[in-house]
Amino acid sequence: xxxxxxxxxxxxxxxxxxxxxxxxxxxxxxxxxxxxxxxxxxxxxxxxxxxxxxxxxxxxxxxxxxxxxxxxxxxxxxxxxxxxxxxxxxxxxxxxxxxxxxxxxxx
Amino acid sequence: xxxxxxxxxxxxxxxxxxxxxxxxxxxxxxxxxxxxxxxxxxxxxxxxxxxxxxxxxxxxxxxxxxxxxxxxxxxxxxxxxxxxxxxxxxxxxxxxxxxxxxxxxxxxxxxxxxx
Numbered sequence: 001x002x003x004x005x006x007x008x009x010x011x012x013x014x015x016x017x018x019x020x021x022x023x024x025x026x027x028x029x030x031x032x033x034x035x036x037x038x039x040x041x042x043x044x045x046x047x048x049x050x051x052x053x054x055x056x057x058x059x060x061x062x063x064x065x066x067x068x069x070x071x072x073x074x075x076x077x078x079x080x081x082x083x084x085x086x087x088x089x090x091x092x093x094x095x096x097x098x099x100x101x102x103x104x105x106x107x
Numbered sequence: 108x109x110x111x112x113x114x115x116x117x118x119x120x121x122x123x124x125x126x127x128x129x130x131x132x133x134x135x136x137x138x139x140x141x142x143x144x145x146x147x148x149x150x151x152x153x154x155x156x157x158x159x160x161x162x163x164x165x166x167x168x169x170x171x172x173x174x175x176x177x178x179x180x181x182x183x184x185x186x187x188x189x190x191x192x193x194x195x196x197x198x199x200x201x202x203x204x205x206x207x208x209x210x211x212x213x214x215x216x217x218x219x220x221x222x
Contacts, residue, residue: 090206
């Protein structure tokens with residue numbers, strides 16, 4: 001069983017839709033990270049959280065430590081949001097990754 | 108904004124050859140990482156490095172691999188005798204603090220192709 005599970009694997013949305021990507025993990029963690037991987041391969045860190053909720057622009061990330069679950073929400077999605085979104089969990093100095101969710105937002 | 112830079116962007120090497128992938132982390136960062144992503148698969152942690160020594164390493168990081176910070180700016184990953192299965196994208200990352208306290212910044216990756 002993977003230590004970090006994401007759903008869905010693939011997601012297609014129409015521009016403007018509200019999007020949710022889910023992440024569950026089975027190990028103890030110090031923090032959970034949401035990353036965005038662009039079609040060219042580059043990776044950008046979107047959020048790091050260990051409790052509660054964080055918001056940045058149209059992106060919101062939440063985590064429930066007791067349930068070992070996190071969600072990434074995108075409000076008013078746009079074609080430029082099309083990318084692979086990766087959930088990862090870290091101890092102090094290592095990281096375990098989910099398989100990613102490929103998001104396609106159509107105009 | 109400061110960036111993590113990786114060179115080369117694409118490296119093609121014959122099987123059995125040694126390869127060195129280079130990274131220049133952000134200048135005031137203290138923690139350094141290497142990851143790899145085999146085509147079509149998830150990103151995998153290889154190693155973390157702090158204070159001139161390895162902090163953590165994964166099962167993938169066997170005796171074929173080594174890391175070094177030869178001077179104040181570069182952070183390198185060496186693969187001693189490459190195998191076909193080493194073909195992957197290799198990402199370097201750095202952070203100011205440990206991963207539980209601060210997110211990391213990633214380079215754009217080096218695509219390693221073993222022939």
